[in-house]
Amino acid sequence: MTYPPHSGNFRVLWMQCLRRTCLYFKLFFAVIELYFFLISADREAPAHTLLFAPTCDMTQRMLVPPPVHSEAAKLHRDEVKMELENSALWKQFSSQGTEMIITKKGRRMFPGLRLKLSGLNPSFRYILLLDIVPVDNSRYRFQGGGWQAVGAAEARLPDRAFIHPDSPATGAHWQSRTISFHYAKLTNNTLDTQGHVCPRVHVIEARDMLRWGGGQHTFVFPETQFITVTAYQNSKVPLCFI
Template structure:
C-alpha cells in the first residue's frame, strides 16, 4: 500500500507518479507570505505613525514650516475667547430696546470692507471717507435725543501691510490706546420727530494721531484696527446743555456696524483702496475728470493773484521800508513769505477731506 506522503519515499522525484499523486492528495496550506507582508506593512505603518506622532519630529516640522499669522488667523483660540463687550450692540433703557439705526451708506462701506478699509490720520485731523450716515426708527416723537459717535480698538494687535501678498498681517501687540473720546453730533439734541425725517451725517468728525489734541478729534494709533460706534442717548429736559462724558451715566443704546471696521494709517497701503476712494469720493472729482488740468490751472491762477497781492502788501510793510535790511535779507524774507503762502494754499486746495 502506498504511503500517505509519497513524496517522502526515497525513490520519489518531483516528476514521478507518486510525487504527483501526493501533491494532489495533500491539503492546500494557506500561504504565509501574505500575512508576513501584512505584518510587515502593519509594523511599518505603526513606525510611520510613531514617527508622525513624535513630538521631536513635530517640533522639527514646525520649525521648517512656520505658521502664517494674518488678520484672519489671530493666533489665539477663538473658542476660548469671549466676545468683546464693547463691540456688541447694547442698551440700558427698556424704552430704547426696539429703536433701530440704519447705516445709509452700507453698500459703499461693504465695497471698502471687502478690500480692507483704511482711514488716514494726521496731526491736524482728517475727515473720514466713507462717512457714517445713519437714520433712526422707533423713537418717541416728543422725546429729545443726542446722537454720538466714538471709535474703539477691535483687538490688542498691531498690523503691517505686506505688498507681495496684498494683505494685512499681525505685527505684534497694540500700542497703549489713547483715552476714548465721544463725539457728539453738532446738531444734537434732536427730537424723535426730527430723527424720523432726516439722516444724521458724521461728516465733520476728524481722526488724528496727536495725543495732545485739544480740538475734540478722535485720537487713534496708526496701523491698528478700529470699530466706529453710534450711540443714541435719551436726554432729560433739565440736562440738555450738560455735556455727555460717560455713557454709563445716561440712558443709551449702542449700534455696531462690522462693515465699518477700518485700519488707521498715515498713508494708504492698498492701492485698490486709493482707487476706490478716488472713484467714490465727491471731493476727489479733480482726479477723475479729464479736464482736471484746467481746474488746477484756474486754481493756480487764483492762488497766484492772491499771493502777489499779499506779497506786495508784505514788501510795503514797515519792516522792509525802514531801510535797515540788506537786499539779500529782503529777498530771504520775501521767499519765506512766499513759501508760507504756498503751504497755506495747498492746505486749502486739498478740500475738507484732504487729498482723498
C-alpha cells in the same frame, strides 16, 4: 464772648453749626435734583437710579421720576433701530480692506457714516455720540498684499467722543432725516497708526447723561471697520473712490 473748647456751650455751638452745614448741603442737592426734574417733567420718565442719592425722604418722594408701569413704553425702548444707509459703499471698501488716513490736524472719514434712526419717542430729546474703539489689541502691518497682526498694540489714550452738532434734539428730528457725522475728524493724537478700529454710535436720552443707566443704545456696523494709516498701503483702496 468765647468759650473754652471743652465747655458745654462750645459743644452746643459746634453741634448747631454742624446741623446748619448739613442742612445747607441737603438744600443744595435738593435744588439740583429739582432742576433736572423740572426740565424733564413734560414727558413720562423711565425708572432710573439717581447719580446723587436723595437727601431725605421728602426729596425722594418729590423728585425721583415715578417708575414706568406701561408695558408699551418698555417695548418702545427696545425697538430703537439704526440703519447704515451707505452700507453698500462701506462693503465695497471693506472687501479690499478699508484704510483711513489720519493726520495731526484731523481728516474726515471716507466713506462717512450716513445713518437712519427709527423707534425713538418723537417728543423725547436725544444726544448722539460717535467714538472710535479698537477691534482688538493687535498692531498691524501691511505685508504680502494684506494686513497682518504683528504684535500687541501700544497703550491708547482715552477715546474721544464726537457729539453730533444737532444734539440734543427730539426723536422726531432725528427720525425725519439722514444723520451724518461729516464734521467728525480722525487724528493721530488718540488713534495709533496701523491700528484696527471701528466707529460706534451712541443714542442717549438727554436726561440720562446725568444718571446711571437708562435709555442708552449703542450701534456698531461690522463693515465700517478700518485700518488707520498715514498713507494708503493697499493700492486697491484708492480705486474704490473711482
